[in-house]
Amino acid sequence: MKTYLLPSAKLTLILIVLLAGIYPLVIAGIGKFTPGKGDGETITYKGRVVGYANIGQKFTKDEYFWSRPSAVDYNAAGSGGSNKGPSNPDYLKQVEVRIDTFLKHNPGVNRAQIPAELVTASGSGLDPNLSPGGARIQAARIARVRDVNVNVVLKLVDQHVQAPLLGLFGPAKVNVLQLNVALDEMKNK
Template identity: 45%
Template structure:
């Protein structure tokens, strides 16, 4: 029994303390920005978000991201995991659809990309599809008085390709796009 306890304690120290500390130390040396959470700072150096966690943008002069059932709370992740037929899911989607259409009156319902009305699995996804960004251009162009062609070029500039050229879909980080939007004249 004492032998089992010692083995458990040694494994706890190796796997629960030494290994995590070693990996964190190596990550801090090899890729410090990613090890610290891929933080995004403004020109003054103030942290305004993470490249990995979405944010809520309610102001009509900004691009909006995906729906988040956890309000982009990075302390946890998750989704409601409702079936498409679930009454709560239908009600939430109809409410979000109505709000999007009210904010974007030039958009037809059938043209709205699904990623603007659906949660990601984690509820933290900071990305939307390029189509989801471009469908918001008329609203932002009108509110900010910026030419739509300039906004579309900005979206193209901030569109990230597939991971390793093979995985996933092209995507746009909403926080980075909105930061660049604020820099436009």
């Protein structure tokens, strides 16, 4: 037993130093070279922080682009999905309510045109992005409420489309918070 005890204690001590000391310091150092310097990339409007670029937020007013639904009500401390599958009756009722709400607020859009991302929650419950199509389908509502030409809103969406990483990895996306801040900035010009 003594032959295993000393090597186990040494290995435990080495791993504690590596994994609880050195590794977190290296990751924190790398984080200092990212946007937000490792503290999260904030978005400001009129000199004050309005949110984080990588954490979804709830928007329900018709004058704003709506975010993807959240199973955790956009609570960043409790990130997670609903764990309900597409055959779960409660989940299907929830999706139906979201579809009906979307159609009520977006006249002229039919059920088949609604992107799934606008009525289903993401796995994290905090997805900050929509597809360009998910943003464009809301443009008519926003243009009507803000009393601007729909082409102005569509142009704004196109200006905020982020291409896939290196043009290869992942889909094109639009950050909802950045897009909504741009809408408000447009109003103040």
